[in-house]
Amino acid sequence: MSPVLLLIEDEVLLAQELAHHFAGLGYEVTLCATLADAAGALAPGGCDPWVVLSDMTLPDGNALDLLQARRTLADGQPGVAPSAPEDRITMGEEWIFLTGYGSVRDSVRGLRLGAFEFLEKPVDLPHLDLIVQGAVRSSRAQRRLSAIDAADDARYPVAAFAGRSAPARMTRDLLQRLARVPFSAVLLEGETGTGKGLAARILHHAGPRSGGPLVEINCAALPHELLESELFGHEAGAFSGARQLRRGLIEQADGGTLFLDEIGELAGDLQAKLLKVVEDRRVRRIGGSRETAVDVRVLAASNRDLAGRVAAGAFRSDLYHRLNTFQVTLPPLRHRLDDLQDLVPLFVAEFGALVGRRFPALPAALWPALAAHDWPGNIRELRNVIERCVLLADSGQFPLHLLPFVSSGRAEGSAGQARPAAPILTIRLDGERSLEQIEEDVIRAALAACDGNLQAAARLLRTRRETLRYRVQKYQLRDSGVNHAPR
Template sequence: MQTMTIIEDERLLGSELKRRFEREGWQVTLSETLADARHLIIDLGLTPTVVLSDMNLPDGNGLDFLEEVREAGVLGEWIFLSGYGTRRDIERAAELGALDFLAKPIDYHKLDLTIAAGARGARARQRIADSTETEARKFAPEAFIGTSPAAARVRAMLGQLAQVPISSVLLSGETGTGKGLAAKILHYSGPRSDGPFVDVNCAAFPKDLLESQLFGHESGAFTGARSRHRGLLEQADGGTLFLDEIGEMDLGLQSKLLKALEDQRFRRVGGEREIEVDVQLVAASNRDLRDLAAQERFRSDLYHRISVFEIPLPSLRERKEDIEPLVHALIRDFNAQAGKQVRTVPEAVWGALHAYHWPGNVRELRNVIERCVLLSSGAELPAEWLGLAQAAAPDPAATQAAGDWIRLPLDGSMALDEMDRFIIRTALERHDYNVMATARALGTTRETLRYRIQKYGLSAAEHRR
């Protein structure tokens, strides 16, 4: 039931309003003084959907009470009634977030319309609050699943950073390692969870269109701009902007983004007025931005601005012990979505999953398990739909040895640099991290291999020999 608090010192009017809205199904409390209303709302924690308040009461001003209530964190749509209100009173009511300021004697038709609008606004706000609470549970740090030390480190970093006010975070790692999930954890577990989460893949737009997407544009700013458009920075005000694949952004646009981040203000394309925003930036890249900055293919000043906090996300190959908890979680999710009853995973399937190199990481694992669950017909995860044959080593009888081969997908799941890094890492593993032996196997020099090890940020253990 929707609740209403009426604050009105005119006893007859207050009683009439109370009876009127009770007949319409509202649960109504009536206070004749601010002291009584303060006791109900602040001391006892009453949270009315709508407050209908006189402005001038025997023990104070309704506007002052609204300010006190807002400072206490109490929501609710506030409607003022007054026989005489100045322009400044009306302006202050708007500044404090009041829904409307109605004159006495009351126009009941207008009051009914305003109350209905207030109820709709309250319901919408409650839906947003419920959604935010659901997302907060869904995207807690524990959502980064895994029992490995690598997964535990990521969870710990996400949990720590989510508890402090930060202006920017950089998420690095191969495609499919969970950068989008990490960004949502940082937002929904942090102090900005009530604000919007806005994301964009920078690689999905050409330069001019990405600029309009980020900063918005005014009507007539360019051909086809028929109306004003609020950019993603503006839409993310008070929340988080997630820029995926930021390494693909044009250098000129990087400069404009840097200035917007530093000043917390910007102009729309074709606009003259500066728009102030309060935005937390989470950037992500599957490329080495430090290396790109050294090559002058990414602005070094922007890199230093966004990498104050950097969270490297490990590949699935670096945490294969996490495959089992990930698979169990994915099976639960897809069972619920598709109404399936998969309960067991055969040993042969576990063997295939652990033997595979997972160039597409957790995203690829998710796709594989989704396919298997959706095509299942019983309680067992079917092996025939794994589709991992393309990654298996060639038949040793047909080749010198399985260890002489490295298979890579050509389905777009890996970028060229990722393939290069994967080849080098795999070769190092097969040669026990002996750099000289690995260089010979790859047909390159020891110096070139060391340069690429450094370029791709491979672990210190891989520099040992």
């Protein structure tokens, strides 16, 4: 694909010479003689140049003003509320300026605006070629990165949080509203697997910071010292082993989002340092004497009762209240079973695509079986269950029998395969019976419930047939208590 070059030059002869030269080198050249024309060429649906080669002074103004306008559209204006993601542009071009007379003020301003290079006229063509080639390489790299970012943004719109239930709809509404608010921190709470990680990605990618970094760290995953230096960075020589200066993750998240997973595990001293980051937007590296300004949004997730930890004195209340200004509580799956109707087809399609298999009709018995389960692992557990079924299915039929909980009373009953209620055993712990005798009672009851069938009793006790046979012999259960000899 040939690189696109936008040439902004009002001197007709020079413009024609450059256009001819770069077209000959394989560039696709668009020529404009005024800033107004160039603004049109740069607008969405225009020529989308990789490199802009521009004269500085044009009949309708200074080209730096056009560059500045582009930057503002791309990054937002400092101090001004960020523009909504759909209004923002991605700058995929590098700017090279040709100046008639060396203006220091212009070049300083240009460098601040991120111009690639300044060249004085008359230009030396071989030198210009090298500079333009460098700009093309840089633009190509940026385009590749923004294609990755755009793919992530496309993967995490608010609608990625699936579910038709009222709690799921309310969660989506809240995420939608938060994505547009310039919050400094949001607390995400919910049991394991309820979608806190997903909500964090949505808040980043669907919000105005999607062009910035999303830096994620799990506070429970690292020992204290390592976590501190990962988060805050260190100066060279701050401690033995710290040979070079290292910017911490908080600094790396500058202009973007810092996602602190399992925040409840953060030690007390790090809680204090984090509070400073959220309140004052400043960070001090370990061993550092000065603070660095950072502009990060903090998303903090917890699957424990953080308010309870505050009450117990294990988590700082000032940090809790700072993080808790906005809270998103992800409801457990068992409180929104209606969402199964959306989540199951989603996961069936996702894993079906991996193995090239489609399940046009999901069996009716699937729904009551899924609804009967308690889902302690929430949506992650559901996703894993569906993955297993889809990957192990050997036909276009969804394999109900592979549901790990399908043998539990309620599920099977509703799936239409009647089975007697499981026996209930009462064991009096009054010191009369030993552990071995209790084991014997349990085995005896299991065999009785299974009509003496050793295989079935082993399944009921979730042990191997051989293990059970050994114990049956040990306790000599063949002739006592059991009506039928174990088969």
